[in-house]
Amino acid sequence: MITSKIIKITGFIFFTPVFSYVGLFLFDIFTAPPTTVYAVEKAELYVVENNVDLPLHSFRTDGCTAWPDRIADHDFSQACLNHDIAYWAGGDEALKTRADEALMEEVAVMSTLGAVIYGPLMYSAVKYGGDNAISILIGSKWGYGNIEPEIKPLYIGTNINF
Numbered sequence: 001m002i003t004s005k006i007i008k009i010t011g012f013i014f015f016t017p018v019f020s021y022v023g024l025f026l027f028d029i030f031t032a033p034p035t036t037v038y039a040v041e042k043a044e045l046y047v048v049e050n051n052v053d054l055p056l057h058s059f060r061t062d063g064c065t066a067w068p069d070r071i072a073d074h075d076f077s078q079a080c081l082n083h084d085i086a087y088w089a090g091g092d093e094a095l096k097t098r099a100d101e102a103l104m105e106e107v108a109v110m111s112t113l114g115a116v117i118y119g120p121l122m123y124s125a126v127k128y129g130g131d132n133a134i135s136i137l138i139g140s141k142w143g144y145g146n147i148e149p150e151i152k153p154l155y156i157g158t159n160i161n162f
Contacts, residue, residue, distance in 0.1 A: 033062075033069070033077070035059065035060045039059065039085075040058070043085045044059075046085045046086065046089055050091065052089050052090065052091045055088060055089060055090065055146045056145065057145050057146070058145075059085065061080075061085075062084070063080050063081075063084075064076050064080035064122075065080075065084075066125070067080070067125070071118070074107075074111065074113070074114060076107060076118070078106070079103055080103070082099075083100075083102070083103040084140075086099030086102070087140065087141070087144055088145040090142055090144070100123055103122055103123060103126060104119040104120060104122060104123035105119070130142065
């Protein structure tokens with residue numbers, strides 16, 4: 001039986017356990033940061049530095065997928081941008097592992113809380129839940145720059161800010 005417990009997440013209400021995960025993705029769609037020229041240039045540099053083919057689709061980011069970009073004094077946006085760039089470019093399994101570990105390490109250096117809770121939690125989420133049915137549908141799975149998403153996200157990078 002599905003519980004009727006309600007969780008309020010930054011202004012949105014989702015029923016748990018079934019709808020909270022989907023709700024986080026919907027929350028991401030409506031609160032995604034714009035894809036900036038800086039982010040696009042950084043993505044193109046990543047492709048060159050890591051010797052991977054330039055993906056077919058333009059770079060876009062949704063910030064931290066299914067995770068807040070900021071919690072109190074912890075700003076995860078740069079770590080998530082770096083992770084999105086790696087996921088957009090794709091590559092072999094070693095690059096994916098390196099991207100997931102880099103996310104954890106970038107978050108871990110923020111504070112003790114980042115090292116003990118946020119970093120390992122974010123790592124587990126991307127390592128064990130990163131390529132699931134929802135991420136495939138919205139186009140955020142490993143190598144998403146070369147994959148046509150089943151559902152066009154509202155935040156696809158057509159809104160580049162200067």
